[in-house]
Amino acid sequence: MPRFSVIVPVYEVEAYLHACLESVLDQSFTDFELIAVDDCSPDGSGAIVDEFAARDARVTAIHLPENAGLGPARNAGLDRAIGEYVIFLDSDDTLTPHALQAISDRIKDTDHPDVLVYDYVRAYWNGRTARDRFAAELAQEGPAVFQLADRPSMLQLLHVVWNKAYRRAFLQQKGFTFAPGYYEDVSWTYPVLLTAESIAVLDRVCVHYRQRRHGAITRTSSPRHFEIFEQYDRVFAYLDAHPELAHWRPHIAHRMTDHFSTVVRASGRLPRGSRAAFLRQARTHCRRHHTPGAPPATWRSKARHALVRAGAHRTFRTLSALRALQSRARRLAGALRRVLRAVALRLHYRIQLRLPLRENHAVFSAYWGRGYRCNPAAIEEKAREMVPGIRTAWIAHSGHHTTIPAATRCLSPGSAAYWTALARSKYLVNNVNFDRKLVKRRGQIFLQTQHGTPLKHMGLDLMERPAAARGMEFAQLMANADKWDYLLSSNPHSSRVWRNVFPAAYTTLEYGYPRNDIYQHATAEDVARLRQSFGIPRDSVAILYAPTHRDYRRTPRHSLDLERMLRALGPGFTVLTRAHYFYDRPITGAETALPMDGRAETSQLIDVSNYPHIESLCLASDVLVTDFSSLMFDYANLDRPIVIYADDWQAYEAARGTYFDLRSFPPGPVAQTEDELIDVFATGTWRSPRSTQHRAAFRQRFCPYDDGRAAERVVRHVFLGETAGLPSFVPLQDRRPAPIPDPAFAAESSVSDLPTEQHQAAARRSPLVEP
CATH class of the missing domain: 3.40.50.12580 (CDP-glycerol glycerophosphotransferase, C-terminal domain)
Structure with missing residues (x-):
């Protein structure tokens, strides 16, 4: 018996399936079987499943004769599973490195619970990731193992099947299977969590939940979204069959109403003209399953629930339009404030440029405002030690201000004080470039320290390497280099490279890197x-x-x-x-x-x-x-x-x-x-x-x-x-x-x-x- 049976239902995911299956097979923990269920996919997904099964004995390929849907496909995998624990993974998602090892260790540490719940991140197509806003519910505090009654707030977590590991004997004993149709996770997750005698959590991201630009069920307009009502009917039927769970009815009714509200408000999910029918059916279900004693909610949530329970589609539509209008107005007001602020700061900078330079002022920065670091930090510290009357300032984002010495003034990028310092300080020191709007004044001294000996190609040498340049503006790069008075070099190799890739009239200082002084002291x-x-x-x-x-x-x-x-x-x-x-x-x-x-x-x-x-x-x-x-x-x-x-x-x-x-x-x-x-x-x-x-x-x-x-x-x-x-x-x-x-x-x-x-x-x- 392997530790895990990882079940992956497959349908029209040939673009993502390789990454999904490889994320499982590349795990450092190897005691698992991988069951890929081809739900009669019309694309090349079935062939990919066979390819993986042929090259790795841990992979079992199942091909369904006709498209059955996500729930029945998972059931087919569950029927073949022999692992101690079952993990479901959607075929467009991936496991994070070492996830199975972390899950196995946590199962062992918590004495083999019925269900282990772990964290995930939403992975967007543009590279952005976001953790679930209720991830704090997975904090590993208090008893290692509990029942849902001990932590009812767990119901706030997204009701999905793929963020949990299930003890297979528990599933078999209770006879849990997936229902057909959309929103099949609903009629599985709630009964499983309510029934489990032991639940544990793992505060670790184990799944990257891919947010596809298109093609996902939740982003597809279809009348099948009405199948959500049948799924909640199944949940309440389960509660009726288990009287000992009756006290959970108010909680599930609350979650159901919240879910209906989410579907109604989601843009493009319900077909045009069907929102009124959906809300009428939602009203019927809310009345049918209403039970007093719902958990407390915010006033916004109460208002939404009241509209859903009333089936007030016109009011709902009106409020949605008002909310959209308010959001647009807020964005326009914010844009106007930003424009006015930019104009005021530009005017402020122009005025400061006409005022005298401050001969004993120096402004420093490093790594695009990432704090007190590198060569500029070592030079700033030595300048305060050696230069009589010097007054120094450091540009850094607010999160890095704590790294700056007390004797040095902190400046936030884009502030009025920032532009004043750039306009009136005699000395400018950076290991990258300052704002491109910087006007180099007569009498100002700009020291460019760089931040490493160049092994990889730099500057103009990237003109022939678009993968590395990524849209770099070379004219602006040279305009920045023209502002340098001195360029610091750590060795003759660097000097030769800098002269070739940043051809400008600066003076090269072959003095070594100040940040490396500490190694000798x-x-x-x-x-x-x-x-x-x-x-x-x-x-x-x-x-x-x-x-x-x-x-x-x-x-x-x-x-x-x-x-x-x-x-x-x-x-x-x-x-x-x-x-x-x-x-x-x-x-x-x-x-x-x-x-x-x-x-x-x-x-x-x-x-x-x-x-x-x-x-x-x-x-x-x-x-x-x-x-x-x-x-x-x-x-x-x-x-x-x-x-x-x-x-x-x-x-x-x-x-x-x-x-x-x-x-x-x-x-x-x-x-x-x-x-x-x-x-x-x-x-x-x-x-x-x-x-x-x-x-x-x-x-x-x-x-x-x-x-x-x-x-x-x-x-x-x-x-x-x-x-x-x-x-x-x-x-x-x-x-x-x-x-x-x-x-x-x-x-x-x-x-x-x-x-x-x-x-x-x-x-x-x-x-x-x-x-």
């Missing part, structure tokens, strides 16, 4: 404190896994199974996972990023995607695993091992391209498959003499200037006007980057005996964690 005590703040065991090898984004994909590409890798390597390794800042999804498979210093489900796998300072993560780790990320050039300054893992060389080269073949000149071992990467660590190749040789050559080429005094050189030149007598560069052989503390030293660290909350707070106070 941090102590073993600092590193020990950071490792403890992240929860890295003292005797563990900490791997920082930080892949870059893919221009040819809109969603993150996480092909590496980190859990499998850790199982293969054993308990002596810990992985810190760092997703690229373009993405809001962690690498570990969880659907919501963990807190800044939170841990993943396993103590060996720690998600640090939300942690703001990459330099601290580098200091805390023993080795970096990356692909095409420019982080490797910064990390090389620590003289710690680097491993390259990229299994999509050809795709990346075709889409973005690189300035040199990393495989021919790597900073360490190169792995192109998951097994190769595991072997690199299992055999010790990652820190072998040959790895050291590669790294030494790589550092010689790309780290000549990062000696810990880059920020000082920049401040002396740009802010103090000193072009001679700048600090000379420390040779590579004379540098002493931050060491990795040995376990004995880490055990004596000043925070080692503090409770978790205390040492996390101590870490946050550290300048390495919060500048």
Whole structure:
């Protein structure tokens, strides 16, 4: 008996079926059978089902002789199922990575409940995702197992079949089957939840619920939407047959009325001219099944229910029209306010441009307002230390204001203060570009710091690579470059690339990257404190896994199974996972990023995607695993091992391209498959003499200037006007980057005996964690 029987009914989904079935077969948990039921689909879906069944023994293909509908198709799969638990998955939806493992673990932890309910996200065609607004009902608090009477608010969740795992013996014992017709989930979900003697929840997104642009039942106008009435009749017939459940009638009647209201209000669901007939039938059903004692509701809900129960289709139509008119008026008023505000701010900016520059003011920003980070942060901190009377301001979105030092003024993009600072500050510092409306004044000094050594093609080199450029306006790109007075470079390779891809009249400053200064100044005590703040065991090898984004994909590409890798390597390794800042999804498979210093489900796998300072993560780790990320050039300054893992060389080269073949000149071992990467660590190749040789050559080429005094050189030149007598560069052989503390030293660290909350707070106070 497999742990799960995953049942997928199939009808006219050839565009989505591959993704659906592969999301099941690619699960890290493998103890399941997959039953695909072809409901006499007229497209190529049946052939796809046979293709999967031929290549994987876990797949069973069932072909129905005639189209029976979603309910009977699920019944056909249920009849063939032999798993301990049954999971239903619609054929245009997908399971998230490691979902079955999480479901199995939760079933075990809750002593095999009758029903396990898990979370989902709506996945829209344009890439947007949204969690269910009642997802808080899945919080794993209180008793691990309960009955619906203990948590009646669970009825607020969407009444679908595919967000639950059902104990098959429970379904057989109670004789549950699906009814034919539309809205078949209604007559299944309510009886199952009301009858279950044990329910558990899993607060984890396990399903991506695809929101199709067209073709979905809920988006198709059809008289079959009237079949909703039969489904609710079946629910109440079940309650009549089970008197012990009679107290649930008010709750189900309330949910039924709410559902009728939803169908009436949904645009395009009911055929034209049928709304009055639908409301008349809804009125009949509400009267037939009305039971006093409905749960409390909002006044809006009460009003809608009253109209449905009265069958007042004219009033309903009038109120719907008024609501639509109100919504349009609100949108027009909002648009007018935005236009007036934009005009006022533009006028304000023009006035500020005519006022004198403030000679001792400097404005900074990084990563399009993502907080106090990167080279601009290191320069701002050094400027406050070295420049007498300097007044600094930092541009960041409100959610990042807490990262900015108290001595620095916070500016929100688009505000009047923001435009004043851009117009009147003498110094402008950014690692990307400011607003394109910025007018560069005579006397202003614009320092462009960039944010990495270029491995991938940049600037004008993207003109021949539309997949990476994605509609980039190259004329605007050059107009921005024309505003730069200085461009910071970390090595001769960068200088050559910048001159070619951003041809403009700026002066290149080959001074190194200020953000890398910390690698030469941090102590073993600092590193020990950071490792403890992240929860890295003292005797563990900490791997920082930080892949870059893919221009040819809109969603993150996480092909590496980190859990499998850790199982293969054993308990002596810990992985810190760092997703690229373009993405809001962690690498570990969880659907919501963990807190800044939170841990993943396993103590060996720690998600640090939300942690703001990459330099601290580098200091805390023993080795970096990356692909095409420019982080490797910064990390090389620590003289710690680097491993390259990229299994999509050809795709990346075709889409973005690189300035040199990393495989021919790597900073360490190169792995192109998951097994190769595991072997690199299992055999010790990652820190072998040959790895050291590669790294030494790589550092010689790309780290000549990062000696810990880059920020000082920049401040002396740009802010103090000193072009001679700048600090000379420390040779590579004379540098002493931050060491990795040995376990004995880490055990004596000043925070080692503090409770978790205390040492996390101590870490946050550290300048390495919060500048």
